[in-house]
Each structure stands twice: as structure tokens, then as C-alpha cells.
Amino acid sequence: MFQKILIANRGEIALRVLRACKELGIQTVVVHSTADADAMHVRLADESVCIGPPPSRDSYLNIHQIVAACEITGADAVHPGYGFLSENAKFADILAAHNITFIGPSGDHIRIMGDKIEAKRTAKRLGIPVVPGSDGAVTEEKEARRIAAEIGYPVIIKASAGGGGRGMKVARSEADLEVALQTARSEAGAAFGDDAVYIEKYLEKPRHIEVQVFGDGAGRGVHFGERDCSLQRRHQKVWEEAPSPALNAEERAHIGGVCAKAIADLGYSGAGTIEFLYENGEFYFIEMNTRLQVEHPVTEAITGIDLVHEQIRVASGGGLSVRQEDIRFQGHAIECRINAEDPRTFTPSPGTITHFHTPGGLGIRVDSGVYSGYKIPPYYDSLIGKLIVHGRNRVECMMRLRRALDEFVVDGIKTTLPLFRDLVGNADIANGEYDIHWLEKYLAKED
Ligand code: ADP
Numbered sequence: 001m002f003q004k005i006l007i008a009n010r011g012e013i014a015l016r017v018l019r020a021c022k023e024l025g026i027q028t029v030v031v032h033s034t035a036d037a038d039a040m041h042v043r044l045a046d047e048s049v050c051i052g053p054p055p056s057r058d059s060y061l062n063i064h065q066i067v068a069a070c071e072i073t074g075a076d077a078v079h080p081g082y083g084f085l086s087e088n089a090k091f092a093d094i095l096a097a098h099n100i101t102f103i104g105p106s107g108d109h110i111r112i113m114g115d116k117i118e119a120k121r122t123a124k125r126l127g128i129p130v131v132p133g134s135d136g137a138v139t140e141e142k143e144a145r146r147i148a149a150e151i152g153y154p155v156i157i158k159a160s161a162g163g164g165g166r167g168m169k170v171a172r173s174e175a176d177l178e179v180a181l182q183t184a185r186s187e188a189g190a191a192f193g194d195d196a197v198y199i200e201k202y203l204e205k206p207r208h209i210e211v212q213v214f215g216d217g218a219g220r221g222v223h224f225g226e227r228d229c230s231l232q233r234r235h236q237k238v239w240e241e242a243p244s245p246a247l248n249a250e251e252r253a254h255i256g257g258v259c260a261k262a263i264a265d266l267g268y269s270g271a272g273t274i275e276f277l278y279e280n281g282e283f284y285f286i287e288m289n290t291r292l293q294v295e296h297p298v299t300e301a302i303t304g305i306d307l308v309h310e311q312i313r314v315a316s317g318g319g320l321s322v323r324q325e326d327i328r329f330q331g332h333a334i335e336c337r338i339n340a341e342d343p344r345t346f347t348p349s350p351g352t353i354t355h356f357h358t359p360g361g362l363g364i365r366v367d368s369g370v371y372s373g374y375k376i377p378p379y380y381d382s383l384i385g386k387l388i389v390h391g392r393n394r395v396e397c398m399m400r401l402r403r404a405l406d407e408f409v410v411d412g413i414k415t416t417l418p419l420f421r422d423l424v425g426n427a428d429i430a431n432g433e434y435d436i437h438w439l440e441k442y443l444a445k446e447d
Helices: 011-023 040-044 063-073 089-097 107-114 116-125 141-151 174-192 249-266 296-303 307-315 394-407 417-423 427-431 438-446
Strands: 004-007 027-033 047-052 077-079 155-159 168-171 197-201 207-216 221-233 236-242 269-279 282-289 332-339 355-357 364-367 383-391 409-411
Touching: 004 011, 004 063, 011 027, 011 040, 011 307, 011 364, 011 383, 027 040, 027 063, 047 063, 063 089, 077 307, 089 107, 107 116, 107 282, 116 197, 116 282, 141 155, 141 174, 141 197, 155 174, 168 174, 174 197, 207 249, 207 307, 221 249, 221 296, 221 438, 236 296, 236 417, 249 269, 269 307, 296 307, 296 332, 296 364, 296 383, 332 394, 332 417, 383 394, 394 417
Parallel strands: 004 027, 004 077, 027 047
Antiparallel strands: 155 168, 155 197, 207 221, 207 269, 221 236, 236 332, 269 282, 332 383, 355 409, 364 383
């Protein structure tokens, strides 16, 4: 087992990883920018190293400084959290070259999944169902026209290097195709320095359902069921739940089994999420994330398994603590992402939190790094906490969520809490009847 883990992240996820390390009796080092000197994870860690000024590229993305911090403190492993360097293959390779363990998959697996064309090809080879579309990159309009006619309109043009929902364009008919192709390519080139794009069938009303998987790196793969993350705004997840209100037990076991086998065949190591669009009973792979997800606590709530413990075990060579048959799903969990944003316009609302009071009681978990008197720096994303609620079934979970939202107090800044108080009373949400466009339509109506 590791002696000392360096946490290369900030905010709630740095604290989340720190808690797992403490439980496992592992020493902790955190790195932080000058803007985060007062952060909770810095206060609670055994050691901390300031690695630079506020901008991420000078601190949390500064590989050189992070490796130096490992060497100074003698850390033998790095947990990257999510975002920042968590899906940076070069970072994983550099750590390996310094004999420091990257708590995540190999650089090569990160590289494959970071390129969407390559990822889709790999998924298909491993028996995962994919969205019908082009086999690889498409450059010529003629070829695009032929493929689109074959799969049928509408189609979506997507950037191979894409991320965060950028570089995607929908063409509803052949008349739109040329413009869509050109715009997607130039946007992709500008945003990612790579203008490779591909075409796939555009699904009109899918749900976003993702499967949590784990590989032990030695040919074993397991799944921890799915999460439904269909409630999104601008491709950003807002509310996540497990299990999905749309799946039955057979569908769950089937898609979970397909994903676990794929992970085993790939020889993958650590945590991963295989994301699908789901429509009319069919799953369509869109991408795989090779890291821990923001929404992992809903899976922890229904399985009772600490996924960060498992990541650390696997990375240290200790293997998974569970076999597939040990993973049982109990009850229902919902996570609300609480952002420091105006709940109507979603513009960031940094500033000082004058009063912070979190709900408690059975089935409530709050993952947050903020506290009364904490000043939210303007340099990073606006997530200030996650409320995760667990109940014996979805109805109990929703009742508990409503009560927890009433108890939650964040004063001094604007937050998205009022949005969740609205959603929890909505009939479609109560019935679990929503797709990936539901939230944006709802917000447009409210305006
Ligand atoms: P990114 O990595 O940029 O987030 P994804 O491939 O995960 O890109 O897609 C992001 C979102 O775009 C999906 O959650 C979905 O809302 C939409 N999307 C992607 N592909 C399709 C498709 N074939 N049909 C309909 N919507 C899609």
C-alpha cells in the first residue's frame, strides 16, 4: 500500500480523496494555488505545497511543479481527482517515468479514450453498441453526404478531440450539411488544435445513461450499475441519479455485463465511466471517461462501496475488494450539483459565503469544501458542493431530498439551490420522465 498520496486537485474532490486516504491510514499531501491557501483540503492535509499563482495553467495544470512537489514530500502516488490533469496521458507517463504511481489507468488507455474516433472504434471492437455513423474522420463533403444519406437525417458532426460539448453541429437535412461540416471543423480546430470530425446519427430524445466500471489491470472487470444524468444544461450535468428510472433489472444486468467484459478485455486498470445515449430501449456509446466522475457518490450510496478506496487499492496492486456478485444495488440515490451561480441566468456568483449550513439526518451526504466565511475565488469552476440523498426507493429519496433542500442554507452568494427546490416539486421529475433536452426546455419556459 502507498505511504503517501499527493492530491493534485482542489475543492470538494480534493477533500473527498483526502477522506479516503485518511480512512486507509495513508499520509496526504495537497498542492494548491495561492488563491486556495485557506481551502479546507489544505487545512486538513498532513502536508501542503503551494505550487503557483491562481490561474490553473500555472498551478493545478503545472505538471513540472506537481512532480517537484512529489519529490520534495516523498509522495509515492498521485490522485488527480476529476478535471485538471485527470485525463492527461502525458502526466500519467511522466509520473510513471519518475516511479510515482498515477492513480488511474495507463497513459495509453487515457490516450485511446481521449480521441473520440479511436474510442468509438475501440468500443465497437470490444462489443459495445455505438451510434451508427462514419467509421473514422470525414473531411470531404461528398463523403459526408453519402454517409448521412446512409444513416438518415438528422445527423450530428462531432470533433474527435471534443470535450465539454464543444465542436458539435447538427444537420437536419442535406441542405444544412455543408455548413455544419465547415463550422464543426473550424470550431474544433480553433478549440482543440485538431480539426478531425466524424458523423453520427442524431438521436432526438435520448437519455444519458452511464455505466460505472472498474478494471483491476490484470484482466478482471466489474460494473457498479448505471447513473442517469439526463438532466443537463449546455451539456453540463445538473442532477444525477442511480438507478436510472428508465431501466429494468434485465437491461441493467445486460449493459453492465457488456461493459465489464469490455473493460476486462481491454486490460483496463482503475475506475472508468462508459457513457451512452439511450433511446427506445437501445444503448449507444458516446464516450468513456478514464477517471472518477463528479457524480460517483450516487453509485456509492446504492452499493455501499467507496470507489476512491477501490481506486487506491487497484493502483497499489491490491486488486478490487469486490467481485461482481458482491455488488448489490440498494434503494435509490440522487445528487444535486450546487453551483455558485445565479439560478436563473447561471452566471457565476463568486464572493464570500457569510453563512453555510448543511442538512443532515439519515440518507444525507454533503460533499463540499466550503464553510461559513469562505471566499470563493473567481478562477475555477463554480461547483461549491454536492447534495447526495439516499432512500429505500425513489419516492422516499425524493421526499428526503425535498426536506434536505429546505434545510440547506448558503448566504452571501447566489446558488442553484432554488432550481432544485423547483425541480423536486415537478411532476415529470417525480415520474422520472425526462430526456436530455427536458431541463433546457423547462428553463426556457420559466423565463
Ligand atoms: P463531450 O465530450 O463534448 O461532452 P459527448 O460525446 O459526451 O461530448 O456528447 C455530449 C452531449 O452531446 C451528449 O450528452 C448529448 O447531449 C449530445 N450528443 C452527442 N452525440 C449525440 C448524438 N449522436 N445524438 C444526440 N445527441 C448527442
